Amino acid sequence: MPAHAGAGRVLTGVYWATFALVAAMVAIPVVALVYGSFRTSAPGLPGEWTLRNYAGLASGGVLSSMLTTLVIGLFTSVISIVTGAAIALILHRTDFRYTRIVMPLIGLTFYFPSFILAMAWIIVGAPGGIYNTVVDDMLGMPWLRADIYTAIGIVFVMVLHQVPFVYLTMRGPIIGMDPIYEEAASAAGARPHHVLLRVTLPLLGYSLISSFILTFVMTIEQFAIPALLGIPGQVTVLATQLYLLVRFSPTDYGLAAAIGVALSLITGAAIWAQRRVTTAGRLTTVTGKAGRMRDLPLGRWRWAANLLCFGFVFLGLVMPMVILLYTSVLKWFTVNPLEGIYTLRNYAFIWESGSTMGSFTNTLIVSGAGAAIGVGLGLLCCYFTLRLRPAGHRTLDFLASLPFGVPGVVLGLGLLWAYAYLPVPLYGTLALMVIAFVTRFLPYATETIGGQMVQIDRSLEEAAWVNGATRLQGMSRILLPLVSLSLQGAYFLLFMAFFREISSAILIYSVNTSVISISIWSFFEQANWGLASALAVVATVIIFVAMALILRLAPTARRG
Amino acid sequence: MSIQVEALTKGYGPLTVVHGISFEVARGEFMSLLGPSGCGKSTTLRCIADLEDASSGVIRIDGQTVSAPAQNLVVPVHERQVGMVFQSYAIWPHMTVAANVGFPLAIRKVPARDVARQVDNALEIVGMRHLRQRHPAQLSGGQQQRVALARAIVGRPRVLLFDEPLSNLDAKLRESTRAEIKRLQRELDVATVYVTHDQEEALSMSDRVLVMDGGRIAQAGTPKQLYRRPANRFVADFVGRASFIDVTRRDGAGWTTAGGLALRLDDTDAPTAPRYQAMLRPETIAISAGGGAEAPDDGLNVLRGQVVESHYLGAYTEYMVDVAGARIKVHAAADFDVGAQVTLRVAPEFCRLVAIDDTAQAP
Ligand SMILES: Nc1ncnc2c1ncn2[C@@H]1O[C@H](COP(=O)(O)OP(=O)(O)OP(=O)(O)O)[C@@H](O)[C@H]1O
Numbered sequence: 051m052p053a054h055a056g057a058g059r060v061l062t063g064v065y066w067a068t069f070a071l072v073a074a075m076v077a078i079p080v081v082a083l084v085y086g087s088f089r090t091s092a093p094g095l096p097g098e099w100t101l102r103n104y105a106g107l108a109s110g111g112v113l114s115s116m117l118t119t120l121v122i123g124l125f126t127s128v129i130s131i132v133t134g135a136a137i138a139l140i141l142h143r144t145d146f147r148y149t150r151i152v153m154p155l156i157g158l159t160f161y162f163p164s165f166i167l168a169m170a171w172i173i174v175g176a177p178g179g180i181y182n183t184v185v186d187d188m189l190g191m192p193w194l195r196a197d198i199y200t201a202i203g204i205v206f207v208m209v210l211h212q213v214p215f216v217y218l219t220m221r222g223p224i225i226g227m228d229p230i231y232e233e234a235a236s237a238a239g240a241r242p243h244h245v246l247l248r249v250t251l252p253l254l255g256y257s258l259i260s261s262f263i264l265t266f267v268m269t270i271e272q273f274a275i276p277a278l279l280g281i282p283g284q285v286t287v288l289a290t291q292l293y294l295l296v297r298f299s300p301t302d303y304g305l306a307a308a309i310g311v312a313l314s315l316i317t318g319a320a321i322w323a324q325r326r327v328t329t330a331g332r333l334t335t336v337t338g339k340a341g342r343m344r345d346l347p348l349g350r351w352r353w354a355a356n357l358l359c360f361g362f363v364f365l366g367l368v369m370p371m372v373i374l375l376y377t378s379v380l381k382w383f384t385v386n387p388l389e390g391i392y393t394l395r396n397y398a399f400i401w402e403s404g405s406t407m408g409s410f411t412n413t414l415i416v417s418g419a420g421a422a423i424g425v426g427l428g429l430l431c432c433y434f435t436l437r438l439r440p441a442g443h444r445t446l447d448f449l450a451s452l453p454f455g456v457p458g459v460v461l462g463l464g465l466l467w468a469y470a471y472l473p474v475p476l477y478g479t480l481a482l483m484v485i486a487f488v489t490r491f492l493p494y495a496t497e498t499i500g501g502q503m504v505q506i507d508r509s510l511e512e513a514a515w516v517n518g519a520t521r522l523q524g525m526s527r528i529l530l531p532l533v534s535l536s537l538q539g540a541y542f543l544l545f546m547a548f549f550r551e552i553s554s555a556i557l558i559y560s561v562n563t564s565v566i567s568i569s570i571w572s573f574f575e576q577a578n579w580g581l582a583s584a585l586a587v588v589a590t591v592i593i594f595v596a597m598a599l600i601l602r603l604a605p606t607a608r609r610g
Numbered sequence: 611m612s613i614q615v616e617a618l619t620k621g622y623g624p625l626t627v628v629h630g631i632s633f634e635v636a637r638g639e640f641m642s643l644l645g646p647s648g649c650g651k652s653t654t655l656r657c658i659a660d661l662e663d664a665s666s667g668v669i670r671i672d673g674q675t676v677s678a679p680a681q682n683l684v685v686p687v688h689e690r691q692v693g694m695v696f697q698s699y700a701i702w703p704h705m706t707v708a709a710n711v712g713f714p715l716a717i718r719k720v721p722a723r724d725v726a727r728q729v730d731n732a733l734e735i736v737g738m739r740h741l742r743q744r745h746p747a748q749l750s751g752g753q754q755q756r757v758a759l760a761r762a763i764v765g766r767p768r769v770l771l772f773d774e775p776l777s778n779l780d781a782k783l784r785e786s787t788r789a790e791i792k793r794l795q796r797e798l799d800v801a802t803v804y805v806t807h808d809q810e811e812a813l814s815m816s817d818r819v820l821v822m823d824g825g826r827i828a829q830a831g832t833p834k835q836l837y838r839r840p841a842n843r844f845v846a847d848f849v850g851r852a853s854f855i856d857v858t859r860r861d862g863a864g865w866t867t868a869g870g871l872a873l874r875l876d877d878t879d880a881p882t883a884p885r886y887q888a889m890l891r892p893e894t895i896a897i898s899a900g901g902g903a904e905a906p907d908d909g910l911n912v913l914r915g916q917v918v919e920s921h922y923l924g925a926y927t928e929y930m931v932d933v934a935g936a937r938i939k940v941h942a943a944a945d946f947d948v949g950a951q952v953t954l955r956v957a958p959e960f961c962r963l964v965a966i967d968d969t970a971q972a973p
């Protein structure tokens with residue numbers, strides 16, 4: 051097409067620029083991490099090549115935290131999948147009366163940051179926390195004492211955090227499932243619980259396994275919850291061990307890098323398995339015309355359904371919020387609200403403190419601008435990998451999806467290694483924070499945008515070309531308007547993710563580039579529960595308000 | 611009586627989609643529910659199976675009341691002992707053919723040995739026994755359809771229900787499967803309700819057809835009654851092809867068209883209505899070339915006209931003939947040019963008088 055050669059050259063230029071950028075963003079930290087895992091010294095210092103770090107993986111300490119990681123991950127995933135799927139079935143398959151109340155509340159719980167949830171549960175379940183004071187001092191029943199700083203405590207809080215994810219991934223398959231299979235079973239004489247066990251659940255099998263594996267991945271790369279709960283109780287998982295090796299002396303950056311490589315291999319393998327399952331599951335997909343199945347009567351199990359749904363929302367959202375609000379207005383922490391001295395000084399402090407307000411500004415910059423960059427990059431990746439498919443598009447696709455398998459702390463560590471050597475003054479800047487976040491969440495953007503782009507028939511664009519449009523015009527005039535809803539959805543998703551992100555920031559922030567999540571974290575580490583709670587309340591309110599606003603403005607963002 | 615439906619009403623919120631219909635299906639009788647899309651056929655069928663809750667009315671199966679909302683009585687679907695075949699077959703994709711067919715027995719705790727034997731029997735009947743270990747994904751549409759059929763009959767159901775079971779098959783397969791379903795139903799001697807929007811299917815398979823329109827019964831009768839003596843214009847139009855000519859009652863006896871032509875019509879048992887039309891089936895009309903000389907009166911209606919359109923359809927040609935301003939469809943194997951003068955002859959018994967007010971009910 052000679053007439054379009056100019057536009058074609060522009061597009062080729064954009065393609066290679068995108069390719070180079072994505073390759074740099076993904077490859078640099080990964081390569082640096084692998085490099086670091088073979089070095090004897092800390093980043094930037096002279097050292098030698100070694101296999102010592104990998105030998106270190108076989109040491110008792112690392113092996114035991116690997117075992118802890120897997121056991122906690124497995125228990126969390128099993129309990130989450132059962133609870134989340136049960137809630138999804140109750141909400142969308144039975145005559146449960148409060149679906150319209152519980153559904154949005156679970157959506158809110160999904161956006162409730164994990165470290166804030168963990169903080170609230172520490173205030174409740176620490177040895178000197180609310181629960182133990184109540185059962186021990188007030189009720190005089192010391193045998194009821196419980197400690198949140200244990201593996202069981204970690205599993206409990208992680209389940210609260212993961213159930214909304216399971217619910218959201220299972221909701222689509224459950225609603226979209228053709229009810230005809232269940233109707234056929236009823237007509238064949240099966241009672242409702244037999245229909246559930248013999249038809250509904252087996253048909254949801256692939257979705258359940260896929261959701262289970264993803265939950266497992268998210269659990270073993272989870273950093274904030276095991277750090278806040280596990281470090282005081284000396285329950286160490288791989289992610290927290292890596293953090294401890296970097297942040298506290300004696301530091302061992304090389305061993306940390308080797309642990310990062312090992313952790314990435316585990317998550318990578320799990321994600322590979324999940325992809326296999328979803329591809330296999332596509333053969334027997336159960337979505338046909340999504341008719342409306344008559345709701346199953348809960349009957350005498352109604353109380354159990356109510357207890358499960360409202361109990362979950364209470365433990366995962368309402369109670370933590372109330373506890374944080376309560377803690378944030380106390381002058382000194384006390385369990386008995388009647389003894390408390392109430393003050394707004396924590397909120398006043400946030401308003402007056404330059405550094406805290408600075409972290410707000412930083413967060414807004416990183417989230418607002420970073421999400422825009424992420425969406426732009428995601429759109430380009432999707433356009434090239436799904437539409438134009440020039441030479442090398444498969445590599446681009448692979449690179450863009452790779453961060454999915456790299457845990458946040460590991461990515462942070464990789465960047466730490468990389469920017470100690472690279473001759474660009476990025477270390478300690480907001481830009482590095484943006485790079486980290488965009489890299490980490492690029493797969494979320496490409497999934498969201500690509501999901502809609504594959505549904506748009508190629509012929510729509512081809513019709514534009516036939517009618518004289520260049521490829522660029524075809525993209526801007528036809529494709530962009532058609533995918534704009536998914537762009538809004540992706541922006542919303544990234545904004546929310548960046549706003550709450552802590553695991554990839556914890557190793558690379560500096561005093562000037564602190565974001566809200568880091569500030570809350572620091573206050574909490576300094577045992578300043580009041581200030582941490584006040585900041586957490588403000589951040590949560592911002593998240594919920596932003597979510598409400600965006601949902602009102604862009605209904606499709608609900609997909610996220 | 612095997613199925614009795616009395617004043618069945620079904621509504622979704624303020625919207626009523628089935629308006630108090632009543633009918634009965636005798637043991638061994640094959641009855642079709644025929645009607646255009648959205649007229650409430652499936653809804654009626656699904657109320658019989660209890661896949662929908664009836665709003666009011668009474669449903670009885672084998673004399674047992676299974677649904678009577680007024681008395682708060684509902685026998686749930688899994689206790690109704692119905693066999694049902696769905697439009698999309700609903701073969702469970704995670705079970706083999708044998709497991710699919712055996713499900714209705716296994717779920718009723720029939721011993722495994724008996725299950726295997728009865729499954730083999732049922733699969734034998736539909737000619738699928740050699741595929742018993744296959745998975746549904748490895749079956750063609752027609753084979754899945756047979757599995758669905760075997761599954762519906764294996765539990766010796768009290769009634770058989772079909773919801774457009776053939777509409778996903780190609781034309782050839784549809785015809786052979788029609789005959790097979792019919793044969794099976796005869797052997798089982800069980801009351802059958804068959805939902806379809808294909809009039810050919812309904813006419814060829816049924817003992818009785820119930821034509822539905824907007825949630826009401828437009829007419830119930832044997833296929834021949836429906837085709838030859840439709841109760842109203844809706845049924846006449848929906849069942850088969852036809853031309854309609856406005857007619858008025860002549861002073862004295864007989865009928866006349868707007869163009870002044872006298873017609874001899876079959877008007878026995880015709881309901882009274884504000885307006886009437888004569889219905890002519892295109893294949894009952896003989897067509898010949900030329901204006902034709904005045905022939906002796908042989909009791910036939912003789913109409914002279916001009917061919918204005920012709921559509922070649924292979925087995926026959928459909929001609930549109932203008933007769934004194936009225937358009938009449940004629941099917942004939944002979945060739946005529948557009949513009950040719952032709953003579954049409956049709957016996958009075960094939961010129962049926964139709965009432966135009968659609969409120970008229972079946973005689
Ligand atoms: N769940 C529902 N809520 C509201 N209206 C419904 C519902 N299900 C069906 N309807 C309406 O009830 C009417 C009858 O539906 P039904 O499925 O019985 O039609 P049908 O005669 O089987 O049509 P088709 O030939 O297209 O299958 C339709 O107008 C439909 O829109």
Ligand SMILES: [Mg+2]
Nearest residue numbers: 651652653773
């Ligand atoms: Mg239907």
